[in-house]
Amino acid sequence: MSDIPSPAKPATNPAPLGLMGFGMTTVLLNLHIADILGAGSQPMGMIFAMGIFYGGLAQIIAGIMEYHKGNTFGTTAFTSYGMFWLTFVALNIFPKMEGGAMWADPVKDKALAAYLAMWGLFTLWMFFSTLNKNVGLMVVFGTLAILFFMLAIGHYVSIDDASLGADILELAGYEGIVCGFSAIYLAMAEVMNETYGRTILPIFPIEK
Numbered sequence: 538m539s540d541i542p543s544p545a546k547p548a549t550n551p552a553p554l555g556l557m558g559f560g561m562t563t564v565l566l567n568l569h570i571a572d573i574l575g576a577g578s579q580p581m582g583m584i585f586a587m588g589i590f591y592g593g594l595a596q597i598i599a600g601i602m603e604y605h606k607g608n609t610f611g612t613t614a615f616t617s618y619g620m621f622w623l624t625f626v627a628l629n630i631f632p633k634m635e636g637g638a639m640w641a642d643p644v645k646d647k648a649l650a651a652y653l654a655m656w657g658l659f660t661l662w663m664f665f666s667t668l669n670k671n672v673g674l675m676v677v678f679g680t681l682a683i684l685f686f687m688l689a690i691g692h693y694v695s696i697d698d699a700s701l702g703a704d705i706l707e708l709a710g711y712e713g714i715v716c717g718f719s720a721i722y723l724a725m726a727e728v729m730n731e732t733y734g735r736t737i738l739p740i741f742p743i744e745k
Contacts, residue, residue: 548605548606549602550727550731551598551600551611551615552615552724552727553724553725554596554599555596555599555600555603555611555615555618556677556721556723556727557595557720557721557725558593558596558599559592559596559615559717559720560717560718560719560720560721560723560724561587561591561592561717562584562587562592562622562717563681563717563720564713564714564717564718565583565587565717566584566588567709567710567711567712567713567714567716568580568710568714569581569584569710570707570709570710571707571710571714572710573710581629585626585629585630588622588623588625588626589622589626593619593623593626595619596618596619596622597615597616597619597620599615599619600612600613600614600615600619601616603615604616610663610670613663614663621656628649628652646692646693646695646696647692647696649689649692650689650690650692652689653688654685654686656685657686657689660678660681660682661682664678664679664682669743669745670743671742671743672741673719673722673723673726674740676719676723677719680712680713680716680719683712683716684712684716687709687712688706688709690705691705722738723740725738726738726739726740727740
C-alpha cells in the first residue's frame with residue numbers, strides 16, 4: 538500500500554490574493570484622489586502602508602505563486618503591479634526624505650504623467666491578453682488602463698491649467714474606485730465559486 542502514490546493535491550489559486558491586494562489598495566487610493574477621504578497625512582499614510590504590504594508585497598507573492606503554476610500572465614501581472622505599488626510609494630516618500638519636493642511642480646507633473654502613461658501602455662497590452670479569459674478580468678484591466686491614462690492626462694494638463702487638471706484627476710478617482718471594486722468582485726467570485734464548486738458570482742468565461 539505504501540507504494541501507491543497519493544493523489545496530487547490541486548494547486549492553490551493565488552489570483553484572489555493578488556486581485557484583493559490590488560483592488561482594496563486601488564479603491565483606497567482613488568477615494569483619496571476623488572477627494573472623498575479629505576486632505577492631510579493620515580489618508581496617505583494609510584494608503585502607503587497598504588501600497589507596501591498588501592498592494593505591493595501580497596501581489597508579488599501571488600506573482601511568484603503563479604510562476605510555480607506556469608501561468609505567464611498571472612506572473613507578469615501580479616509581480617508588475619506589486620512593483621508598481623512599491624514604486625508609487627517610493628516616488629511619494631523619497632522626495633520628503635530629502636527635505637522637500639524633488640522637482641518643481643511643472644516638471645513633477647511631466648514626470649508623473651510619463652510614469653502613469655507607461656503603466657497605461659503596459660496595462661493596455663495586458664488587457665489584450667484578457668480577451669480570451671473572462672469578462673471579469675477584461676473589466677479589471679480595461680478600467681485600469683483607462684485610469685492610468687486619465688491620471689497621466691490630469692497631471693499633464695495641470696502644468697498649464699491646474700483647475701482643469703484637478704477636475705480630470707477627481708473624475709479619474711471615481712473611475713479608479715470602479716476599477717478597484719471590479720478586482721475585489723473578481724477575487725471574491727474566484728474564492729466563492731471554488732469553495733462551493735459552482736458559480737455563485739459569475740465572471741463570464743470566454744468560450745474558446
